[in-house]
Amino acid sequence: MADYFVAILNGLQSTNNSERTQSETTYDSITPKERLELLLKTLCVQNIAEETRSLAAVLLRRILVNQYEQSFEELVVEQQAAFKMQLLQCIVAESSDQVRRKVADAAAELARKQSDAQRQQTWPEQPEPSYYHYLFL
Numbered sequence: 001m002a003d004y005f006v007a008i009l010n011g012l013q014s015t016n017n018s019e020r021t022q023s024e025t026t027y028d029s030i031t032p033k034e035r036l037e038l039l040l041k042t043l044c045v046q047n048i049a050e051e052t053r054s055l056a057a058v059l060l061r062r063i064l065v066n067q068y069e070q071s072f073e074e075l076v077v078e079q080q081a082a083f084k085m086q087l088l089q090c091i092v093a094e095s096s097d098q099v100r101r102k103v104a105d106a107a108a109e110l111a112r113k114q115s116d117a118q119r120q121q122t123w124p125e126q127p128e129p130s131y132y133h134y135l136f137l
Contacts, residue, residue: 002045005030005038009052009059032071036063040083043103044090050099057102064109072110084110 011023030038042048042056063071075083087107094100 002038002041006042006048006052009042009055010049013051013055032063032067033074036060036071036075036083039063040086040090043099044086044093046093046095050096053094053096053099054102057099057106061102061106061109064106064113068113072113 008023008026011019012027014020014023027035039056039060043053043060045053072080072083084107087103087110091100091103091107094103
């Protein structure tokens with residue numbers, strides 16, 4: 001499914017209107033929870049084109065903004081913790097500054113969504129100190 005998903009992302013960037021429309025329809029048919037997981041997997045593979053990883057980061061942030069309850073909150077607690085750590089690891093491993101900033105934006109959005117009304121962080125896992133540099137670019 002990962003190669004198929006990368007093809008969908010590439011189709012979303014196509015200049016051919018019919019190909020882009022078909023890719024949009026296919027992308028929209030994937031559940032938000034599954035999209036969330038596939039986008040993260042796409043981000044973490046460095047041999048995928050930078051433009052595709054950049055789009056994946058933007059779409060990941062968009063899901064977290066618009067469909068947080070239908071995507072991230074649908075994951076079980078262990079999956080949520082693994083997702084957060086993998087997201088941070090993607091930031092550290094990313095070689096492109098542009099993509100790294102977009103992934104960091106998605107991580108910041110997730111942290112914002114997980115903050116309660118009093119701004120108390122509900123992200124209990126403590127990332128390694130080496131990750132902090134990338135979170136505050």
